[in-house]
Amino acid sequence: MATETSPIQSYLDQYGRVAPALPRGDLPWLAALREAGLARFRQQGFPTARVEAWKYTSLRPLEKLTFEPARPKGGGAGIDLLPTVMPHGQPAHRMVFVDGAFRGDLSTVGTLPEGVVITSLAEALTSHADLLERHLGRVGVTDSNPFQALNTAFIADGLVIHLPKGSNVAEPIEAVFIGTGSDGSKSDGPTMHHPRILVVAEPNAEATLVEHHVGLGTGTYFSNVVTEIAAAEGVRLHHYKVQRESGQAFHLSTVTADLAKDVSYDNFVLTMGARLSRNEIKPVLNGTGVECRLSGAYMVGGQQHCDTTTVIDHVKPQCTSREVYKGVIDDTGRAVFQGKIIVRPDAQKTDGYQLNRALLLSDTAEIDSKPELEIYADDVKCSHGATAGELDDDQLFYLRARGIDRESARNLLIAAFLADAIEEVRIDTVREAFQSMVTGWLRSRGA
Amino acid sequence: MLEIKNLHVTVADKPILKGLDLTIDAGEVHAIMGPNGAGKSTLGYALAGRDGYEVTEGSVTYRGQNLLEMEPEERAAAGMFLAFQYPVEIPGVSNTTFLKSALNSIRRAKGEKELDAMEFLKLIRAKTRQLGMTDEMLKRAVNVGFSGGEKKRNEVLQMAVLDPAFCVLDETDSGLDIDALRIVADGVNALRGPDRAILVITHYQRLLDYIVPDKVHVLAHGRIARTGDKSLALELEEKGYAEFGVDEAA
Numbered sequence: 001m002a003t004e005t006s007p008i009q010s011y012l013d014q015y016g017r018v019a020p021a022l023p024r025g026d027l028p029w030l031a032a033l034r035e036a037g038l039a040r041f042r043q044q045g046f047p048t049a050r051v052e053a054w055k056y057t058s059l060r061p062l063e064k065l066t067f068e069p070a071r072p073k074g075g076g077a078g079i080d081l082l083p084t085v086m087p088h089g090q091p092a093h094r095m096v097f098v099d100g101a102f103r104g105d106l107s108t109v110g111t112l113p114e115g116v117v118i119t120s121l122a123e124a125l126t127s128h129a130d131l132l133e134r135h136l137g138r139v140g141v142t143d144s145n146p147f148q149a150l151n152t153a154f155i156a157d158g159l160v161i162h163l164p165k166g167s168n169v170a171e172p173i174e175a176v177f178i179g180t181g182s183d184g185s186k187s188d189g190p191t192m193h194h195p196r197i198l199v200v201a202e203p204n205a206e207a208t209l210v211e212h213h214v215g216l217g218t219g220t221y222f223s224n225v226v227t228e229i230a231a232a233e234g235v236r237l238h239h240y241k242v243q244r245e246s247g248q249a250f251h252l253s254t255v256t257a258d259l260a261k262d263v264s265y266d267n268f269v270l271t272m273g274a275r276l277s278r279n280e281i282k283p284v285l286n287g288t289g290v291e292c293r294l295s296g297a298y299m300v301g302g303q304q305h306c307d308t309t310t311v312i313d314h315v316k317p318q319c320t321s322r323e324v325y326k327g328v329i330d331d332t333g334r335a336v337f338q339g340k341i342i343v344r345p346d347a348q349k350t351d352g353y354q355l356n357r358a359l360l361l362s363d364t365a366e367i368d369s370k371p372e373l374e375i376y377a378d379d380v381k382c383s384h385g386a387t388a389g390e391l392d393d394d395q396l397f398y399l400r401a402r403g404i405d406r407e408s409a410r411n412l413l414i415a416a417f418l419a420d421a422i423e424e425v426r427i428d429t430v431r432e433a434f435q436s437m438v439t440g441w442l443r444s445r446g447a
Numbered sequence: 448m449l450e451i452k453n454l455h456v457t458v459a460d461k462p463i464l465k466g467l468d469l470t471i472d473a474g475e476v477h478a479i480m481g482p483n484g485a486g487k488s489t490l491g492y493a494l495a496g497r498d499g500y501e502v503t504e505g506s507v508t509y510r511g512q513n514l515l516e517m518e519p520e521e522r523a524a525a526g527m528f529l530a531f532q533y534p535v536e537i538p539g540v541s542n543t544t545f546l547k548s549a550l551n552s553i554r555r556a557k558g559e560k561e562l563d564a565m566e567f568l569k570l571i572r573a574k575t576r577q578l579g580m581t582d583e584m585l586k587r588a589v590n591v592g593f594s595g596g597e598k599k600r601n602e603v604l605q606m607a608v609l610d611p612a613f614c615v616l617d618e619t620d621s622g623l624d625i626d627a628l629r630i631v632a633d634g635v636n637a638l639r640g641p642d643r644a645i646l647v648i649t650h651y652q653r654l655l656d657y658i659v660p661d662k663v664h665v666l667a668h669g670r671i672a673r674t675g676d677k678s679l680a681l682e683l684e685e686k687g688y689a690e691f692g693v694d695e696a697a
Contacts, residue, residue, distance in 0.1 A: 392535075393498065394535045395535050395537050397495075397497050397498065397519060397535075398531065398534070398535040398537070399537070399545070399548075399549075400496075400518070400519040400520045400523070401495045401496070401497075401519050401520075401522075401523055401528075401529055401531075402523055402545070402549035402552075402605060402609065403520050403523035403524050403549050403550075403552040403553040403556065403609065404520060404548050404549055404552045405518075405520045405552065406518070406520070408548065408552065409520075412540055412544075412545075412548065413537070413539075413540070415539070416537065416538065416539025416540045416588075417539060419539045420539065
């Protein structure tokens, strides 16, 4: 009987090959962090459907492929026009990564308030090694997410933002992660990259981070992103993301956030691309008076699979969390929403709200919605709701009876359905950019 | 303008219209009256092309075209308009967006130039004021949070903006107080003209005091049971529908 090679073996082999070349291996703490990441990855392995957190998302398609670490590419890389969320010409700081590697030639960072650092992780490993040593790999490390561990093992590049006390970066910081799905060689086999984003915000700082993950072409690649956020007292952080990877791409993303007293953190994810994607978002409300808002809109068609998994951990009293997710699923697309709210014994006066609504456009579209409340305090207010439905025939007919053709009427109703999730984006320019992406997606679907 | 011959319509396999004949010429206003369940609304939906209203027999010719072969949006583009008895609420779509999409869809279908935002705003501002509606009602989502009277006014506003050739008003008077009724009727009367025909579907004679019809038809048991002039409406008000074999407790 043939023994099947463990799906993690190729990653372990890759690590063996590239580890010596990873940047700043001479830093003992960094070498130890990577080794610890690898050990955790090896120990956890690929989650099977028996693992509760992965029950609805099968990683079989990912397991079947072998990915080469993407090699840094020189100028060009087939990028004629940089895809951006913030319109060209609008003030924004832009950090561009191609297959996980920072590209200074494509990036522009404007004038920043004193002390603010926006730099690539590869650069920061030299220029801000102390900061990274203090913060990297500290927030939300768990034993139920091997991909976070895998990312840690391969830490090489990414984005580092450091906001000193009271600083306010007025212009959005846009991080563009371009996946080319090409390893730069003639073989052009599947590639992987593990971008790492670290945001360290000192008390009362404020900024807007817009992550833009975009695929060029139709290549197969695996983007395994980890974002760590350490927000001190009174920080206001707007964290928005649009994911439009190529149709054959895998996009796994883990966001962990440690939110101190009176922090306002809002996270919005617009999902359009990738064959298989998962956004795991896990904020820990670690001080009183935190306002945490997680929201998103997902548009899933073809054979796409999109998983949104959130865990909001209320540790301290008097915090508010709010979740509004809306999704449109067509063809044989499948979406998963798992929303867990934990209210620890100390977290009295917690106010939690969660909503996931899905619109199914075909008989074969599927949504699995799993709200989960784990409440250990007695004086709390928590509610959740999940619905799945189809387009309303009465509304469709009403629009058509006024001369609007079937396709336009459907698109109008779909856009209207998603609108109140997108309304959660508080920054006007970002919201408008997202709205036009939704419109574009609807148009591109055709009949 | 509209010629209905021997129209049979079933809804969920239940025959509702059973051989209805009706001819309406341009410039005319006809009223269809009848007891509840006679098939009045079914006629409106069948003319507008709603799914589930299956025509099993008969024909409808509209301006020389076979209306029954057309999609609802094609009918609208050809000038057919149904004012709904129960206007539909559409959360997330503003009244302005809705009206503009509708108008430009119809203009496109007719090969006319689409209106830009400024031209469109100018057009609806005037019509809105005529109907005693506020700009605020244009910003709100379609019919969401509208009172019964506001919804009906909104229907008449759409009619005024889309400028149809043939209007079907399905129970437009229901749920209106006397002031609202007058405003709605004024709006409809403003649309009367030699090139337009209007079919008023109503249960009560009241609306016909304000929108005076050229002809009144009684619809009972799925067919036109009697046709007369406006005095027929008064007669029905007095005697009810008993003579048509319908026993209606008032």
